[in-house]
Each structure stands twice: as C-alpha cells, then as structure tokens.
Amino acid sequence: MPHEDLVGSFPTSPKQSRSKQKKEALIASGKELFSRKGFDQTTAKEIAAHARVATGTFYRYFSDKRQLLMSLIENQLDSMMPLELEWKSGDPEKLLAGRLEIHYHKINESNLQKLMPELLLRDAELAEIINNAKDRMHQKFVKDLTVLQKKGYLWPDIEIETLTWCLESLLEKLQNRVSKGEDVDYQQFAKIFCRTLFPPESLQKMRTGKI
Amino acid sequence: MPHEDLVGSFPTSPKQSRSKQKKEALIASGKELFSRKGFDQTTAKEIAAHARVATGTFYRYFSDKRQLLMSLIENQLDSMMPLELEWKSGDPEKLLAGRLEIHYHKINESNLQKLMPELLLRDAELAEIINNAKDRMHQKFVKDLTVLQKKGYLWPDIEIETLTWCLESLLEKLQNRVSKGEDVDYQQFAKIFCRTLFPPESLQKMRTGKI
Amino acid sequence: MPHEDLVGSFPTSPKQSRSKQKKEALIASGKELFSRKGFDQTTAKEIAAHARVATGTFYRYFSDKRQLLMSLIENQLDSMMPLELEWKSGDPEKLLAGRLEIHYHKINESNLQKLMPELLLRDAELAEIINNAKDRMHQKFVKDLTVLQKKGYLWPDIEIETLTWCLESLLEKLQNRVSKGEDVDYQQFAKIFCRTLFPPESLQKMRTGKI
Amino acid sequence: MPHEDLVGSFPTSPKQSRSKQKKEALIASGKELFSRKGFDQTTAKEIAAHARVATGTFYRYFSDKRQLLMSLIENQLDSMMPLELEWKSGDPEKLLAGRLEIHYHKINESNLQKLMPELLLRDAELAEIINNAKDRMHQKFVKDLTVLQKKGYLWPDIEIETLTWCLESLLEKLQNRVSKGEDVDYQQFAKIFCRTLFPPESLQKMRTGKI
DNA sequence: GATGAATGAGACTTCATTCAT
DNA sequence: GATGAATGAAGTCTCATTCAT
Numbered sequence: 022m023p024h025e026d027l028v029g030s031f032p033t034s035p036k037q038s039r040s041k042q043k044k045e046a047l048i049a050s051g052k053e054l055f056s057r058k059g060f061d062q063t064t065a066k067e068i069a070a071h072a073r074v075a076t077g078t079f080y081r082y083f084s085d086k087r088q089l090l091m092s093l094i095e096n097q098l099d100s101m102m103p104l105e106l107e108w109k110s111g112d113p114e115k116l117l118a119g120r121l122e123i124h125y126h127k128i129n130e131s132n133l134q135k136l137m138p139e140l141l142l143r144d145a146e147l148a149e150i151i152n153n154a155k156d157r158m159h160q161k162f163v164k165d166l167t168v169l170q171k172k173g174y175l176w177p178d179i180e181i182e183t184l185t186w187c188l189e190s191l192l193e194k195l196q197n198r199v200s201k202g203e204d205v206d207y208q209q210f211a212k213i214f215c216r217t218l219f220p221p222e223s224l225q226k227m228r229t230g231k232i
Numbered sequence: 233m234p235h236e237d238l239v240g241s242f243p244t245s246p247k248q249s250r251s252k253q254k255k256e257a258l259i260a261s262g263k264e265l266f267s268r269k270g271f272d273q274t275t276a277k278e279i280a281a282h283a284r285v286a287t288g289t290f291y292r293y294f295s296d297k298r299q300l301l302m303s304l305i306e307n308q309l310d311s312m313m314p315l316e317l318e319w320k321s322g323d324p325e326k327l328l329a330g331r332l333e334i335h336y337h338k339i340n341e342s343n344l345q346k347l348m349p350e351l352l353l354r355d356a357e358l359a360e361i362i363n364n365a366k367d368r369m370h371q372k373f374v375k376d377l378t379v380l381q382k383k384g385y386l387w388p389d390i391e392i393e394t395l396t397w398c399l400e401s402l403l404e405k406l407q408n409r410v411s412k413g414e415d416v417d418y419q420q421f422a423k424i425f426c427r428t429l430f431p432p433e434s435l436q437k438m439r440t441g442k443i
Numbered sequence: 444m445p446h447e448d449l450v451g452s453f454p455t456s457p458k459q460s461r462s463k464q465k466k467e468a469l470i471a472s473g474k475e476l477f478s479r480k481g482f483d484q485t486t487a488k489e490i491a492a493h494a495r496v497a498t499g500t501f502y503r504y505f506s507d508k509r510q511l512l513m514s515l516i517e518n519q520l521d522s523m524m525p526l527e528l529e530w531k532s533g534d535p536e537k538l539l540a541g542r543l544e545i546h547y548h549k550i551n552e553s554n555l556q557k558l559m560p561e562l563l564l565r566d567a568e569l570a571e572i573i574n575n576a577k578d579r580m581h582q583k584f585v586k587d588l589t590v591l592q593k594k595g596y597l598w599p600d601i602e603i604e605t606l607t608w609c610l611e612s613l614l615e616k617l618q619n620r621v622s623k624g625e626d627v628d629y630q631q632f633a634k635i636f637c638r639t640l641f642p643p644e645s646l647q648k649m650r651t652g653k654i
Numbered sequence: 655m656p657h658e659d660l661v662g663s664f665p666t667s668p669k670q671s672r673s674k675q676k677k678e679a680l681i682a683s684g685k686e687l688f689s690r691k692g693f694d695q696t697t698a699k700e701i702a703a704h705a706r707v708a709t710g711t712f713y714r715y716f717s718d719k720r721q722l723l724m725s726l727i728e729n730q731l732d733s734m735m736p737l738e739l740e741w742k743s744g745d746p747e748k749l750l751a752g753r754l755e756i757h758y759h760k761i762n763e764s765n766l767q768k769l770m771p772e773l774l775l776r777d778a779e780l781a782e783i784i785n786n787a788k789d790r791m792h793q794k795f796v797k798d799l800t801v802l803q804k805k806g807y808l809w810p811d812i813e814i815e816t817l818t819w820c821l822e823s824l825l826e827k828l829q830n831r832v833s834k835g836e837d838v839d840y841q842q843f844a845k846i847f848c849r850t851l852f853p854p855e856s857l858q859k860m861r862t863g864k865i
Numbered sequence: 866g867a868t869g870a871a872t873g874a875g876a877c878t879t880c881a882t883t884c885a886t
Numbered sequence: 887g888a889t890g891a892a893t894g895a896a897g898t899c900t901c902a903t904t905c906a907t
Contacts (some may be wrong), residue, residue, distance in 0.1 A: 033262060057353065058353055059353040059354050060350070061350075062353070092443035102388075108272060131302060132349075132353070135350065135352075135353065136349065136350055138343075138346035138347070139270050139271075139346060139347055139349070139350040140272075140349070142268070142270045143273050153328055176423070178423065179420060179423055179424060180401060180417070183417050183420035183421055183424060184424060186405065187402055187421070190402055190404070190405035191401055193401070194397065194401035195374075198397070206393075206394050209390060209394035210394055210398070212390055213394060213398045213428060216387060216427065216428060216431075217427060217428040220427075221431065221432060
C-alpha cells in the first residue's frame with residue numbers, strides 16, 4: 022500500500038456519517054456473534070452492546086434480528102456460491118488451484134455458513150432465496166459438465182447428476198474450511214477435484230493443449 | 233385385571249413398561265420435532281404434547297431439553313459416523329457400493345445432522361463428544377489411507393490429509409442426502425469415490441485380484 | 444345473613460377449581476385496575492401482581508390485556524345497555540323509578556364505562572360490538588317512542604330522533620353516576636325523565652289509568 | 655426575495671414568526687392525532703412528523719407530551735364548558751336555540767372530549783382543573799335554577815340537584831354530538847330542554863312576556 | 866408416577882426524552 | 887434554533903422448569 026497518505030489527504034475518510042458507522046458496527050457485531058454463538062443464542066441487546074450502541078439503536082437500523090441476518094447473508098451470497106467451472110488451455114489442476122485461491126481469498130472468516138442448515142428449517146423466505154441460488158448454480162454446473170461430457174472429457178460411465186453434487190460437496194467443504202480459518206492446500210485440492218472430474222487421459226490432453 | 237400375566241406371555245408384547253413406552257414416545261417426538269423445526273424452535277411442551285404425555289412427564293424422563301437432544305445424538309452417533317474403509321478382493325467400486333447401501337440403509341430419515349453445526353457452537357460438551365468421534369474417524373481414515381499409500385495404490389502426488397477430508401466430505405454429503413430422503417445412486421457414488429481415491433491402474437489391479 | 448353456617452355445611456364451596464379462581468382473580472384485578480388507572484396505565488404485570496399470581500399466569504388465561512378487557516366488557520354489556528321502555532298501567536313516574544332501581548342495582552361499581560370513549564378510538568372490533576349494541580337499543584327506543592307518538596302521548600311538536608338521544612343521554616348519565624357510586628334519587632330522575640317524555644296531560648291520563 | 659416587507663405590510667399575514675407557526679402546527683397536529691387515535695397511541699414523533707418538524711423541535715415548544723395536551727385542553731376549556739342559562743324575555747325555546755347555536759358553533763370538531771375520562775383517571779392536576787371548572791359551572795347552574803325555582807317557574811316537585819345534572823347531561827351530550835360532527839337540530843333540542851326545565855305554564859308565561 | 870397449572874427470568878420491542886451536530 | 891440519531895427504561899410476551907395435587 023504505497024502512498025497511502027495520498028488517500029489520507031482526501032477529506033479524512035469517505036465521510037461515513039455516524040449513522041453509517043453505527044450500522045456497520047452492528048453488522049459486524051451481528052456477524053461475529055451469530056458466527057460465534059449461533060443465531061438464537063445471540064440477543065439484540067448483546068449485538069448492540071458489542072457494537073457499543075444502545076439497544077434501541079439496533080432497531081433504528083434493523084426491524085429485528087432476522088433482518089440483520091438477512092443483510093449478512095445477502096452480503097455473502099456471492100461468496101457463498103461456489104465458483105464456476107471454466108477450462109482455459111493449460112494445466113487444469115494449476116488453473117483451478119489459481120482460481121480457487123482467488124475465489125476463496127475474499128471469503129472473510131465467518132461461520133455464518135454453519136448456521137444455514139438450522140436457519141433454513143424455520144425461515145421459509147430465507148430457504149427460498151438460498152435454494153434458488155443453489156439451484157441456479159447447480160444448473161450451471163450440470164450444463165458445464167454436460168458440455169465437457171459431450172466433448173468426451175469426462176469419465177464415460179459416470180452420470181452427470183451424481184458427479185455434480187459430489188463436486189459441489191467438495192467445493193462446499195472447501196469453503197467451510199476456509200471460512201473456519203483452517204489452512205487449505207489449494208494445489209492438492211485442485212488435483213483431487215480434477216481427478217474426480219477427468220480421467221487421466223483427458224487431463225493429459227488438456228495439459229498438452231490437445232483439447 | 234385378572235391374569236394379566238397371560239398377556240405378558242405373548243411374544244408380541246415385549247413387556248415394555250408404560251414408563252419405557254412414554255420415554256420412547258418422547259424420544260421419537262423429540263427427534264421429529266427437532267428435525268422439523270430446530271432445537272430452539274421446539275418447546276418441551278410441544279414435545280410432550282406430541283408424545284401424548286403431560287409437560288411435567290417430560291422432566292421425569294429427561295432433566296432438560298438438552299438431555300433429550302443428547303440421547304438422540306448418542307443413538308445416532310454410529311450412523312452419523314461415516315463407514316470405515318476396507319478393501320477386500322473384488323471390484324472395489326461394487327464392493328463399496330454394497331457396503332454403502334447397507335451402512336446408510338439403517339439411517340432413518342432425520343435432519344438431526346442439520347442441527348449439529350449450530351448446536352456445536354453453543355454446547356462445548358457436545359462439541360467435544362462429536363469432535364472426538366470425528367477425530368477418531370479421521371485418524372482411522374488417515375491410517376487406512378496411509379496403508380494404501382504405502383502399498384502404492386493411491387495417486388502418488390496427492391497428500392493423505394487433503395484426500396482424507398475430501399473423501400469425508402463426500403461421505404458426509406451422501407449421508408445428508410440419505411437422511412433428507414433424497415434418492416441416491418450408490419453405484420454411481422461408489423465409482424466417483426473410487427476414482428478420487430485410486431488411479432485407474434490400481435482399480436484395474438484390484439478388480440483383477442492382483443492386489 | 445342468618446344461618447350462614449348452613450351454607451358452610453355444604454361441601455365447602457362450589458369447588459371452584461384453582462384455575463377458575465385465578466381467572467376470576469385476574470378478572471377482578473383487571474376490572475379494578477383498569478377502572479382506577481385506565482387501560483394503558485395498567486400493565487399485565489400489575490394485574491397479575493394484584494391478583495397474586497405470576498406474570499406468566501396472566502397469559503395462560505388471556506392472550507393479552509385486550510382480551511381481558513373484552514371479557515370485562517362482555518360481562519357488563521347487558522348492564523351497560525339502558526333499560527327498555529315499557530309502560531304498564533299505573534303512575535308512570537313511580538313505575539319507571541322502580542324499574543330503574545332494579546335495573547341499575549345490579550350494576551356493580553366500576554368506571555369501566557369511562558374508558559369506553561378512548562377505547563373505541565383505537566379498537567375497531569370493540570367499537571363495532573358496542574356500536575351494534577347501542578344501535579339495537581336505539582332502534583328499540585325509536586320504535587317504542589313511535590308507538591307512543593302514534594297514540595298521541597308525546598309532545599306533539601317534538602321529533603322522535605332528537606328526543607331519543609336526549610333520553611338516552613339521561614339514562615347514560617344515570618348509569619355513570621351509579622357506577623361511580625354516587626347517590627342517585629331514582630324518584631326524582633324518573634320524574635324528570637317522564638316530563639321530558641310526556642306532556643302533563645298524558646301523565647295525568649296514564650296515572651288515572653285512562654291510557 | 656426582494657421587498658419581502660411588502661408582504662409583511664399585507665394585513666392578511668400577521669407576521670407570525672416561524673417559531674409561532676411551528677408551535678401552532680404542533681398544537682394542530684396534537685389535537686388531530688390525539689382526537690383520532692387517543693393520547694397514548696400518539697407518539698411525540700408522530701406529532702412532530704405531522705407538523706413537519708423534527709422530533710426534537712417538539713421539545714423546544716413543549717416540555718413533554720402532557721404539556722401539549724394541557725395547552726389543547728386549556729384552549730378548549732371555555733367551549734368544553736356548557737353555556738350559561740339566562741332567560742331574557744321572549745320565547746325561551748327560540749332564545750335558547752339561538753344561544754346554543756352560537757355557543758356550539760365555535761366548537762371545532764374534535765374528539766378531545768372523548769379523551770377526558772381516561773385522562774382524568776391518571777392526571778390528578780388535570781382532574782382538578784377540570785373538576786373545578788365543572789364545579790363552578792355546576793354551582794352557577796344550581797344558583798340559576800334556584801332563582802328560577804324561587805320565582806316558581808320550575809316544576810314544583812323536582813329537586814334542583816337532580817335537575818341540574820340532568821340538564822348538564824343533555825348539554826354535554828349535545829356538545830359531544832357537535833364535536834363529533836353529527837348534525838344537531840338546535841330547535842328540537844331547545845324544546846326538549848325547556849320542557850324538562852319548565853312546566854308548560856311557565857313556558858306560556860315566558861312566551862307572553864308575563865315573567 | 867402423572868398431570869398441567871404456575872412461576873419468573875429474560876428476550877423482544879417501543880417510545881419519551883436527550884443531545885451532539 | 888433545528889435536527890434526527892441515540893438512549894435506555896419499561897412493557898409485552900414466551901417458555902424452561904418446578905410443584906401442588
């Protein structure tokens with residue numbers, strides 16, 4: 022970060038109004054506490070206290086705990102979705118490793134994901150949002166794999182549907198580990214992922230550009 | 233009530249005391265309601281009502297809601313753990329498919345798994361139990377894979393650690409699908425699992441008994 | 444109260460279950476506190492405390508404060524309605540005085556009436572109930588007066604509609620005074636009421652049975 | 655804004671300072687909202703919003719919600735009080751009708767009256783003010799009626815005290831109807847009032863100036 | 866043992882009032 | 887003066903747990 026003071030020379034900061042700051046603080050506190058203790062175990066009062074504001078202030082910015090949760094989830098919706106599969110020329114394992122690293126780098130540590138299963142049980146609206154997103158991703162996955170299959174790159178005796186959810190599981194768990202702050206070896210993961218997806222011959226062809 | 237012991241002599245009624253029956257009913261109700269609505273969303277009163285007993289009766293059999301939950305989890309602890317990896321002679325894909333089917337067949341549908349992440353956040357004791365179990369399983373997995381690796385069956389450039397959690401993810405997700413009542417093609421899954429684990433040459437050797 | 448022990452010799456009391464007793468206590472406390480401090484100034488906690496039960500108990504019997512209020516009002520709906528006008532033979536002033544005394548005797552002291560105007564502002568359902576009742580009574584009043592008018596008993600130049608609400612006002616205020624515990628001279632009131640209603644000639648005829 | 659003082663020279667705009675205007679707006683908003691929804695159901699924020707000022711501004715002009723209410727009541731104290739009884743020569747029914755019309759004409763529609771009973775329950779000071787006023791009025795009424803009684807104008811067998819509250823009830827209800835915006839036939843009302851007050855002979859004498 | 870009414874701590878939410886800008 | 891965000895006390899209501907019958 023060179024010349025950061027250049028930035029500093031602009032009117033202090035983007036002049037985030039107090040308001041904005043408090044809302045941010047509440048969002049951050051919500052994220053932290055929800056992740057740490059779970060949704061039900063976290064009270065609005067606690068979130069407010071953690072954000073150093075009064076209880077009532079919480080309700081200025083969010084109609085209730087659920088709304089705050091929704092904000093958090095919406096913010097993370099993109100990163101919660103696994104990356105898309107694309108295969109440019111080059112070693113697919115390395116390519117994938119690179120893309121994974123970039124994609125998951127931006128996922129800030131948060132166990133918000135952990136809360137999802139229980140949350141989905143009780144919140145139909147949330148469930149719909151999430152399921153829609155997952156569905157779209159799933160369709161995309163299937164479509165991509167179908168293309169690869171037609172080109173004869175995949176294992177010939179494996180069905181797309183099962184393959185899809187297996188790969189999705191791997192990506193989901195990868196993301197989990199990242200968000201938990203656990204170390205992840207993207208190179209290794211990419212290798213495993215590719216070998217699940219492609220038979221050795223395909224990998225070889227792709228590596229040598231004979232796609 | 234004359235000759236009630238005559239009834240006891242019938243093999244159909246295994247002399248389950250009233251008590252036992254009530255406890256069972258409470259356990260069943262707890263499982264169903266927790267799975268359906270989540271732990272916090274289910275009240276002791278509801279569980280009792282669902283089990284057709286009075287609220288107070290709940291507390292005769294369980295010291296509190298948590299204890300019922302613990303029972304449920306303990307009951308399912310085995311099935312919640314993924315199966316062990318063993319490789320007898322024969323087509324490994326078929327062998328695995330058969331074993332998976334048997335192993336997961338006994339998992340009754342229940343979303344109890346879904347509750348785990350949130351539950352672990354708040355209940356240190358539960359977390360320890362679960363983590364210990366997972367850990368033991370993980371160690372076993374690693375040990376088994378190490379053996380296979382030493383024998384040279386695995387992909388040579390893949391590390392055991394990453395491979396382990398990838399395979400665990402696959403099994404975990406498989407179990408999830410089964411407990412959600414979704415259809416699962418064990419044959420397909422076994423194929424994918426085996427190819428992730430073994431390179432084609434190993435598979436070929438195993439199939440032909442040249443292990 | 445002679446021989447009260449005779450009563451006492453019956454199995455204690457009508458064996459009002461605890462439950463019933465608590466509900467009664469809550470109703471009584473609600474009535475007293477609402478009357479004394481107003482609806483909004485009375486909290487559920489206070490009502491419970493006054494009835495010597497825990498706050499939560501209040502909610503076993505009433506879904507909320509409003510429902511308790513509704514019970515109270517329903518209980519009093521009859522007595523809140525003014526008596527009907529009927530004229531048998533005899534001195535109308537005395538007849539009326541007697542009937543008023545009987546009718547208002549059963550009104551237990553309570554300022555619940557006082558709360559009505561404000562309550563009606565905010566509670567559409569309550570407003571409808573009350574207005575329907577008032578309306579029915581009004582129609583009855585109008586009908587009765589119309590009969591009397593046709594018989595030529597009323598002041599000839601006074602319209603029924605205005606007369607009706609004037610008489611209703613008198614009865615309403617009478618009831619107010621009674622429920623406030625103020626002394627009321629029914630004889631005097633009946634005289635005034637009758638003279639507002641009938642010209643002296645009619646009264647004379649009625650007294651002498653020449654109806 | 656050139657020549658703004660020209661505007662000031664117009665007689666229409668009495669140079670109401672901004673301040674004054676805001677206070678007026680708050681008073682108007684308070685009156686409307688209190689009347690419409692009741693005192694407790696109206697928040698200071700709402701009143702401010704309705705008056706197009708900030709919440710804080712409310713507290714510049716009134717120490718609290720109650721003070722605004724007090725202003726409103728004080729403003730209306732005169733009109734809330736029933737008119738005085740005076741009998742000049744002429745047809746008393748017509749005279750009264752005329753005076754009623756003038757007196758109640760100035761009562762702007764507002765259900766503030768409706769709030770009084772509940773308000774008096776909780777606000778001792780307000781209760782005292784109101785009761786004093788009512789008392790003064792009552793004394794005046796009694797005094798006036800006593801004079802009429804001594805002159806032999808009233809029904810001879812009716813006591814002043816009861817008669818007084820009956821007439822007050824009629825006037826109170828009349829005022830209620832006016833403030834609710836309901837149509838009122840002053841002529842009819844005056845007839846009823848007079849016949850309640852005076853026997854036909856007195857009325858006849860008064861009409862013919864033989865008072 | 867069984868029952869279900871009772872308890873009361875504590876979460877949620879509102880709003881009168883204050884205060885920094 | 888004006889603004890409206892912030893405060894926090896207080897009311898509403900739920901539910902885990904206890905207890906008298």
